[in-house]
Amino acid sequence: MSKPGSEGNPLKVAIVGSGPSGFYAAEALLKSELNTQIDMYERLPVPYGLVRSGVAPDHPKLKQAINVYAKIAESPAYRFFGNVTIGKDIQVDDLKKLYHSIIFTCGAESDRRLGIPGEDLRGSYTATEFVGWYNGHPDFRDRDFDLSHDTAIIFGQGNVAADVSRILAKTRDELKHTDIAEHALDALDKSNIKHIYVIGRRGPAQAKFTSKELKEFGELEDSDPILVGDELILNSESETELEDKSNAGNKKVYDLFQGFSQQNPSDNKQRRVYFTFLKSPVEILGEDCVESVKLEKNALSGDAFMQSAKGTGEYSEIKTGIVFRSIGYKGIAIPGVPFDEKRGIIPNAEGRVTDDNGSAVPGLYVAGWIKRGPSGIIGTNRADSVATVKALIDDLDLQNDSNDMPGEEAAINLLNNNNVNFVSFSDWKKIDDKEISRGEPKGKPREKYTYIQEMLDVLK
Amino acid sequence: MTTVVTENCQKCRFTDCVAVCPVECFHYDDDMLYIDPDVCIDCSACIPECPVQAIFEEDDLAEDQKKWIEINASRAPDLPVCSEPIDPLPGAEERKSELGF
Ligand SMILES: Cc1cc2nc3c(=O)[nH]c(=O)nc-3n(C[C@H](O)[C@H](O)[C@H](O)COP(=O)(O)OP(=O)(O)OC[C@H]3O[C@@H](n4cnc5c(N)ncnc54)[C@H](O)[C@@H]3O)c2cc1C
Ligand code: SF4
Ligand code: SF4
Numbered sequence: 001m002s003k004p005g006s007e008g009n010p011l012k013v014a015i016v017g018s019g020p021s022g023f024y025a026a027e028a029l030l031k032s033e034l035n036t037q038i039d040m041y042e043r044l045p046v047p048y049g050l051v052r053s054g055v056a057p058d059h060p061k062l063k064q065a066i067n068v069y070a071k072i073a074e075s076p077a078y079r080f081f082g083n084v085t086i087g088k089d090i091q092v093d094d095l096k097k098l099y100h101s102i103i104f105t106c107g108a109e110s111d112r113r114l115g116i117p118g119e120d121l122r123g124s125y126t127a128t129e130f131v132g133w134y135n136g137h138p139d140f141r142d143r144d145f146d147l148s149h150d151t152a153i154i155f156g157q158g159n160v161a162a163d164v165s166r167i168l169a170k171t172r173d174e175l176k177h178t179d180i181a182e183h184a185l186d187a188l189d190k191s192n193i194k195h196i197y198v199i200g201r202r203g204p205a206q207a208k209f210t211s212k213e214l215k216e217f218g219e220l221e222d223s224d225p226i227l228v229g230d231e232l233i234l235n236s237e238s239e240t241e242l243e244d245k246s247n248a249g250n251k252k253v254y255d256l257f258q259g260f261s262q263q264n265p266s267d268n269k270q271r272r273v274y275f276t277f278l279k280s281p282v283e284i285l286g287e288d289c290v291e292s293v294k295l296e297k298n299a300l301s302g303d304a305f306m307q308s309a310k311g312t313g314e315y316s317e318i319k320t321g322i323v324f325r326s327i328g329y330k331g332i333a334i335p336g337v338p339f340d341e342k343r344g345i346i347p348n349a350e351g352r353v354t355d356d357n358g359s360a361v362p363g364l365y366v367a368g369w370i371k372r373g374p375s376g377i378i379g380t381n382r383a384d385s386v387a388t389v390k391a392l393i394d395d396l397d398l399q400n401d402s403n404d405m406p407g408e409e410a411a412i413n414l415l416n417n418n419n420v421n422f423v424s425f426s427d428w429k430k431i432d433d434k435e436i437s438r439g440e441p442k443g444k445p446r447e448k449y450t451y452i453q454e455m456l457d458v459l460k
Numbered sequence: 461m462t463t464v465v466t467e468n469c470q471k472c473r474f475t476d477c478v479a480v481c482p483v484e485c486f487h488y489d490d491d492m493l494y495i496d497p498d499v500c501i502d503c504s505a506c507i508p509e510c511p512v513q514a515i516f517e518e519d520d521l522a523e524d525q526k527k528w529i530e531i532n533a534s535r536a537p538d539l540p541v542c543s544e545p546i547d548p549l550p551g552a553e554e555r556k557s558e559l560g561f
Contacts, residue, residue, distance in 0.1 A: 020482065064501045065482045212504060212517065245561065249508055252520070379480035379505030386479065386544075 004100045004405075005034030005396055010077075012405045013392075014099040016086045016334070018042035019049020020378045021368020022105035023069040024385035030075050032393060038078045039099070039411050043085040044138065045423040045455040046431060047073075049107055051378060052448075053137040056163040057178035058170065060445060065378050073425050081415065082423030083452070089420045092336035098410050101363050101392055104337065104346055104353070105385070108329035108369040112344070114155065118284030119325070122146075127160050127326035134167055134188070136181030136448035138455075146289075147191035149321030153293055155281055156326030157200030158208040164324050165196045166216060169223035169271050177443045181450050196223075196273045197318060201309045203277045203300055204231060204257050205238035211252040218260060223271035227261035231277050240304040278309060279316075284323060292319045329374035337364065346370050351388030352395070365392050421456065431458050461518050462497040463504065464532045466525050468514035468559055469493055472552040475545040477506035477515060487539035488546070496536035497529075512561050 005011035011034050015022045018040050029036045046052060048066050055062050073080060084090060086106075095102055111126040113119060123146060132140035152168055154161050167175070172189045200207055217225040232254075234242070242251045257275065265272060279295040286292070295316050298309035330344025338355050340347045346366045347354045353364035367388040368381045376384070415422050423431075431449065438447035449455045465477075469492040477493070478486050485499035486506075495515075507515045518529055 061501045062503055065503075068483050210504060212502075245513075248513060377503060377505050379482040379503055382482055383479035 003396065005032075005036065005393075007035060009404060010035045010037045011101070011396065012037050012099045013039070014095050014102045015040040016102065016104045017049060017106035017368070017370075018047035018069075018080065018082070019105060019107050019368060019381075020051060020065065020069075021107075021371075021381040021385050022049070022103075023072050024382040025103050025105055025367050025389055026075075026078055027072050027382075028386045028389035029392075030072065030077060032389070034393065034396075036077055037408065038075075040078065040080050041084045041086050041090070042080065042082045045083040045428070045452060046449075047080060047082065047425075047428055053132055053135040054160075055135075055378075056131075056167065057135060057180040058166070058175060060178065062378065063179070063445075078425075079411075080423070080425035080428065081411070082428060083456070084415065084420050084422050087334040087336065089418055090414060092334060094414060096363065098405060098414065099363075100396075100405060101365060103365040103367055103388060103392070104334065104370055105366070105368045106331070106334065106370050108331045108344060108374040110330050110332050110344070111325065112328040112330055114281060114325055114327060116281055116283055118286065118290070121284055121286050121290050122288060123286070123290030123321050124284050124323045124325070127154070127156065127164050127324050128329060130164055130324055131160065134180055134184035136179075136184070136450040138450060138452045141181075141183070141450045145187065146322060147187060147193055150192055151195040151197070151318070151320040152193045152322045152324065153197045153199060153318060153320045154324045154326055155199050156324075157198070157202065157206075157277075158326065159210060159213050161198055161200075161324075161326040162209050162213040162217075164326060165198050165273050166213075166220070168193050168196050169217070169220055169273050171222050174221050179439065179444055179446045179448060181448055183450065193322070194271050196271065197276055197320075198273060199276045199279050199281070199295065201278070201280050201298060202307070203234065203238055203309075204254055204275075205234055205242050205250055206300075206307065207250070207253055207257075207275075207277070209253055211249065211256055214253055214256045217273055218256075218263070220269075220271075222269050223273055224263070224265035224269050225260040226265060226272050226274045227257050229261050231275070232257055232261055235300055237300065237302070237304040237307055241307075244304075280309065280311060282311075282315070285317075290321055290323050292317050293323060329369065331370045331373075343373060345373055351384075351391045362395075365389075423456070423459070427459050431455050434458050461502055462529065462532075463495055463500050463502055463506070463515060463517055464497075464521065464528045465493050465495055466514050466516060466521070466528045467492075468512040469510075471549055472512055472514075472555045473546070474511050474548045474552055474556070475542060476509040476511060478542050479545050480505040480509055484541055484543045485536075486542045487536040488542040489535070489539050493542060494532045494536040494539065497533050498537075512556055512559050 333339035
């Protein structure tokens with residue numbers, strides 16, 4: 001019998017998740033010399049993961065990455081099975097019987113918790129919920145955000161925090177020609193939020209915003225960025241960090257903050273985004289909904305590039321009715337697959353899934369956010385998936401005997417037997433076309449369907 | 461707005477940038493790499509990867525580097541795509557230290 005990947009015995013791979021890491025893994029397999037057949041499973045009827053439902057609607061150019069994925073999907077060796085949740089509709093053990101290898105690229109769909117009192121009060125939300133809601137993710141379609149208050153607080157210092165605060169700071173006119181979900185556009189239009197605090201644990205030299213995203217805060221129609229000069233005072237370690245030539249990105253960010261601090265906010269603009277550093281929330285206060293947050297001032301300690309923030313025992317309070325926690329995503333366990341609860345990832349060694357003893361589980365691989373944790377942007381996942389596929393192919397070379405897997409119909413039979421109403425890539429293209437034509441009269445690149453049933457109804 | 465490769469890339473061509481480009485918009489000749497502005501989605505993934513800081517967002521270019529916008533735009537489309545890292549040019553490490561990185 002021939003090796004998987006050879007002429008008569010195609011290497012059959014299931015990919016779980018259709019975000020960037022899933023598509024880059026498919027691409028790497030298709031580009032390899034091997035004879036492969038790839039089935040990609042996605043729990044939603046629609047593909048592209050966080051490029052569709054994470055990346056901000058007002059950054060349309062980034063979303064063009066999907067054109068690359070659509071091209072990968074044209075390969076005759078690729079099939080898409082949407083509306084199929086692995087671990088629920090289909091078990092991993094059943095997949096193992098159909099494929100030589102499974103690559104998990106299912107992202108990090110849950111949130112880290114602050115672990116402070118009041119975190120679950122009404123009015124305290126995760127960035128994930130809010131981002132999913134304005135991007136029309138069906139899981140968050142019916143969330144209701146109370147935007148009637150004048151002050152909102154965002155905990156976090158990264159680009160997700162920047163997205164959330166920018167969307168809150170933008171006017172209807174600034175958003176109406178994006179692919180933001182209609183229900184969110186309408187709700188945001190009625191928002192009373194004028195003061196937006198973006199609060200970070202560490203200092204301005206350690207903020208994880210990119211300069212490009214930060215720059216946008218100085219260019220908004222009805223909002224100005226506010227930075228109190230004191231906030232920008234650096235300790236000597238932070239100065240060392242910014243002087244380091246390899247740290248050009250943070251230096252640029254710091255210079256932008258400095259620029260903001262020297263500008264007077266315009267009287268003609270109603271909204272303000274306040275960048276605040278070295279503060280950690282210790283409690284969210286309120287009777288039955290959020291009324292204020294209690295913050296502790298931090299100080300940095302440790303060597304340059306290793307500094308951590310520690311509380312100083314000095315407290316302050318900000319009144320607010322709505323809080324967004326943006327302190328990091330984490331993965332969700334899939335039944336039948338090892339999971340590292342603490343890190344929120346599938347444990348792995350260079351992309352090979354490992355068990356409790358650290359030994360590789362044959363045939364199981366992982367890439368993207370569920371492999372590394374929620375860091376890195378779209379392109380980071382490309383290098384990451386290429387590395388995982390390399391490990392997969394190296395392992396094939398070590399295999400001498402090979403098992404023939406059942407034919408192409410086996411996956412479809414399994415889905416049918418489990419009564420799964422799956423969506424193919426050509427089905428998705430019908431949904432895609434409809435979304436685009438729904439957007440046209442409004443001058444939007446697309447108007448997304450936001451309920452799973454609506455998506456499936458298009459196919460009737 | 462676009463993203464451009466500038467002269468620090470010459471004679472070096474470490475291709476760390478290429479591995480993270482989500483849309484394969486780098487092209488190359490014997491000398492260096494160029495970004496096709498019609499394909500680049502300005503995601504900035506490549507910028508911090510470059511060990512000699514050769515890549516800039518258009519807005520961040522110094523005046524005497526602005527010429528690279530046009531050079532990237534005109535050279536890239538006619539050259540082969542560089543979709544995976546290739547070997548650096550000989551002498552790349554020396555050039556890197558020469559440039560102070
Ligand atoms: C708010 C936000 C803004 C961002 N902005 C940018 C940006 O501006 N620029 C940039 O370059 N990057 C940005 N990113 C990062 C980028 O989106 C990620 O790097 C990338 O999407 C991670 O890819 P992934 O494939 O690992 O995960 P994901 O994109 O999350 O894809 C995972 C997929 O798996 C599916 N799935 C999960 N569980 C199952 C299951 N059990 N069965 C079947 N399918 C399943 C999910 O539905 C999803 O489609 C942003 C991220 C977020 C959250
Ligand atoms: S990493 Fe920098 S020097 Fe190397 S090829 Fe890319 S742009 Fe050129
Ligand atoms: S900015 Fe992004 S899309 Fe453009 S060349 Fe760099 S990595 Fe590629």
